[in-house]
Amino acid sequence: MPSPFPGMDPYLEGALWTTLHHGLGTEIVRQLAPKLRPHYIALPVERFVMAMSSDVSVTTASAYPDVSVAEAAPRVRGQSQSAAVVAPLRLSTVIPEAVPHVSIEIRDTRERQLVTAIEILSPTNKRGEGRREYLTKRQRILLSAAHLMEIDLLRMGRRVPMQQKLPDRPYFIFLSRTQDRPLTDVWPVALREPLPAVPVPLLAGDIDVVLDLQAAFTAAYDLPGYDLIVDYSQPPDVPLTPQDAAWAAEHLREIRH
Numbered sequence: 290m291p292s293p294f295p296g297m298d299p300y301l302e303g304a305l306w307t308t309l310h311h312g313l314g315t316e317i318v319r320q321l322a323p324k325l326r327p328h329y330i331a332l333p334v335e336r337f338v339m340a341m342s343s344d345v346s347v348t349t350a351s352a353y354p355d356v357s358v359a360e361a362a363p364r365v366r367g368q369s370q371s372a373a374v375v376a377p378l379r380l381s382t383v384i385p386e387a388v389p390h391v392s393i394e395i396r397d398t399r400e401r402q403l404v405t406a407i408e409i410l411s412p413t414n415k416r417g418e419g420r421r422e423y424l425t426k427r428q429r430i431l432l433s434a435a436h437l438m439e440i441d442l443l444r445m446g447r448r449v450p451m452q453q454k455l456p457d458r459p460y461f462i463f464l465s466r467t468q469d470r471p472l473t474d475v476w477p478v479a480l481r482e483p484l485p486a487v488p489v490p491l492l493a494g495d496i497d498v499v500l501d502l503q504a505a506f507t508a509a510y511d512l513p514g515y516d517l518i519v520d521y522s523q524p525p526d527v528p529l530t531p532q533d534a535a536w537a538a539e540h541l542r543e544i545r546h
Contacts, residue, residue, distance in 0.1 A: 302527045404491055
């Protein structure tokens with residue numbers, strides 16, 4: 290069963306994001322591969338970024354407890370005063386976790402050079418040390434001969450740097466063509482709109498191929514069956530604006546009836 294939302298599903302921006310991230314990357318490769326043959330290939334690339342819990346979108350389902358209290362063991366009668374004393378508390382420290390990042394590299398099959406990088410942004414790309422790491426990688430691509438597409442389907446965190454202010458929209462797709470920099474094509478997407486079909490540029494002289502993001506998202510949602518585990522009767526992990534929350538509640542009521 291497809292998502293009840295016409296485009297991005299805000300209920301997948303929280304605890305389920307990592308699984309959607311992988312699925313969306315797989316569906317993008319699946320969609321583009323036959324369009325790119327035989328001169329190009331789309332390769333999924335996974336890397337891990339170490340992030341502190343404060344740098345990621347943490348929900349109660351994934352967070353360590355702030356404090357864990359255990360009773361001290363009772364003292365045994367006759368125990369020596371010089372024996373080690375049991376600590377009165379046991380507290381959880383913050384441990385970095387390896388957060389997977391999925392991107393797609395389009396390379397030409399002759400020289401294997403990077404032609405277009407497609408980045409699906411994660412929470413760690415948008416805050417803290419993970420953002421700094423991502424901006425360094427982003428700068429390397431922007432200074433190269435490769436095109437860069439960035440898919441931002443997360444409302445929380447900082448957007449990629451732009452010289453002009455972005456419109457007030459929850460989701461964005463950015464496309465930086467190497468020959469047009471610093472100008473960037475931007476697709477702002479509202480919660481009530483389907484995700485767009487966007488061009489994927491290749492080497493000079495070759496026609497763009499089309500990436501239907503809505504079709505990729507729908508396939509990534511349907512395959513594992515998110516409708517079986519998402520509780521649409523509750524608010525999403527990442528809160529909506531009052532206006533969008535009111536619309537979403539009414540929209541979900543209409544679908545259930």
